[in-house]
Amino acid sequence: MLFLYRISIFGYQFGIWLASFFNPKAKLWIEGRRKQKLVTLNESIWFHFASLGEFEQGRPVLEKMRAENTSVKTVVTFFSPSGYEVRKNTPLADYVYYLPLDTRKNAREFLNAINPKIAVFTKYEYWYFMMDELYQREIPLYMISAIFRPQQIFFRSYGGFYRDMLLLAQHFFVQDEVSKTLLKEINIDNVTVSGDTRFDRVWENAQNAGPLPAIEEFKGNQKVFIAGSTWPPDEDLIAKLVLIYSDWKFIIAPHEISKEKINNLLQKLPKEKTVCYSEIAADPALLEQKQVLVIDNIGLLSRLYQYGNLAYIGGGFGTGIHNTLEAAAFGLPVIFGPVYQKFKEAKDLIKLNAGFSVVNEASLESIVARLIEDEDFYRKASTNAKNYTKQNTGATDIIMNYIRTHDFLN
Template sequence: MVEIRNCLCVNYIVKISDKMILLYQFIYTIIIICCAPFILLFAAAGNKRVLERLGLSLSKEYPKNKRIWVHALSVGEVISAIPLIDAIRLEYPDKEIVLTVTTVKGLLIAKKELHEKVKIIQMPIDFWWSINRIRNYINPYCFVLVETDIWPALLNNLAQNNIKCFLVNGRISPSTFKAYKKFSFIIKPVFSKFALCMMQSEHDSKRLIETGIDQNKIITTGNIKFDRSWLPMQPQERDDLLNKLSLSAEDCIWVAGSIHKDEEKIILNVFLQLFPQFPKLRLILAPRNIEESNKILIIAQGMGLKSILKTDRDHDKNPYPVLILNTIGELSRIYGIGKIAFVGGSMVASGGHNLLEPASFGMPVLFGPYMHNFVLMSELILKEEGAIQINNENELYQSIKKLIEDDVLYDRMRKNSKNFVYKHQGAIKEVIMHIRKHVG
């Protein structure tokens, strides 16, 4: 009797879930109809991005063989997908992989890092017609979503066509958790379409369970970002990069990466205080949005700091204490020539960024108080004593000064940060094992 009651309850929930997704698709269709005149104008003008987002640029010739579909939202998710794709290729050598990416910057990184390994295409909008187009075009064996970018119509469409969906490296930030709880009536039916949600940490798994998602579909596998093949900086590559940037091996290079709006003033103020004491100190500042580069250049020059954009280095080889990295896809290797790293998005309430790239080169890593998107990662590296968390401009100044002056501390933190990266590898193996269990 209990089993019958449970079965009826499940069927009722499924019906309610399907109605919510149908309502979502109905609203989305109305929006598309209202926007149709503008869409047609852009399409008629040959706007390639509009055509791609609608799925109109996809070939009508559909593949006979099933392919593994991996999806990544933007730059961070694409970087996470790199070790995952490598592992999938080893596990399923007979299956072609298609990677879809939502943002333009993400597409640029994907094409740079993965163009020889997978087919890369723009992810269309979550409109039923566009989703049908891309599903038919890919002919998926299974669908693997990396970290985030949950689309209800897409997941519903795949589930209706008996295509197994997996969330890999899932994470739920505090703000996302609040939103999920508030709109659980939408979130539950969407997440019910996943065969399995593989989360980065117990924190993330717990939050998803508290949202009301079936705990039998949630497991903690760890963070796949650790499993990337970390290429060491070879002496020749280092020399070439230093020469390209008009820097020398004797320079003490501070790399401030993924810097958000308003953080640049903190970084530049600290550098302004340190530079007179340490004339060999150099700053490479990489803004999160390269569109901000010219503004940052003006701010730095207004403070009396000789500064240059990376794109101007080709025709100006004069020494500049401050270099602003206004290019995409170079930061990960530039960390390798640095002595000290600061990772941005952490002095403002943005949630921080990936700490693994600087740590993999054995750099002491500094970051601010706002690391809610990388809670476990920041806790682990602090525990391993490979990083310093600072709360304000003065603490940043004092920490960098101490690292420059104290060789014993610096060498210990270098060793610890590198060990931290390799110590926590292994998530990919778990992920592949669980995918294999579900789809064979």
């Protein structure tokens, strides 16, 4: 099975290399790894994230561990360019790298360079050679905000290699009891149900979100519908709402902000009523005249929700929805597409009538109409969304207390 794993790793690299000739992200994936130079450290604390979403998820633990260990260098790695390119200059790390391709040689060279005292992986990342090298060197590896489902390969009859990989971790901090039970069924007991550190991150953000004067001016005295991390299928639906609710303001923050993607979005919206965020600096008066604001930069979305009344979260017509909790923390009812089954918080919000899944234009218009017209229904949805977020904070403290107790950093 290890042979097949090696083949799959090199097959993946070859596929990315082929894609790099026409796909900018793939090119960054290849070139970023080829050009990076590792700095040799005496010791470090290593955090690895798949991409930007996992970075924000694990950020509360990263912040606390960095604050409590100021004499130790912090190394952050990303698998995806979308995480690395946005956070490569983060003040929360001394060094930010792409995770090298998972080979035995690369794992040894990487760990020889950064010399971690501890490693923390967030949610889904499992790389055999990196994990095995950590294990052999007796460097504790913690998996935080981990979540498991019966359909995953670890729990299949043919998943022995991947089950063995889990044995290389020092401890799992999982999001729910289901995950703990699944791990116990395959004889893994080094597990703590901590919850999801994203709740800590989004709640802190909601309590300390700084003002955005331009958004305040755009909002004025009108209600605001915010569509975050949208993809084209989401935007097709939102564009129809713009025409229906002319007395509402709309803010749309696409998941991808390349010139091509922004232009495609703009073509769906009424030209005379739409402005891009990048345009308002040159002419602030545009804000008063426009109904739709397209966010064509990165880093605003988590603060935008403080100005919203309703939120739509993109990705649910593709591989899965993006972060619903950022909006819920501000008390916004959240709407999303049909692909949400892998996201516990989305299922929880639906049960609380604070989250709503739509499958087409008609279902979106129906739920938006109810939330707008039924004040009591809206008020309960808003309250439930905010309370759900607040009540599920605390994962960071559970994780940090465990690590402190076991004294791995002293």
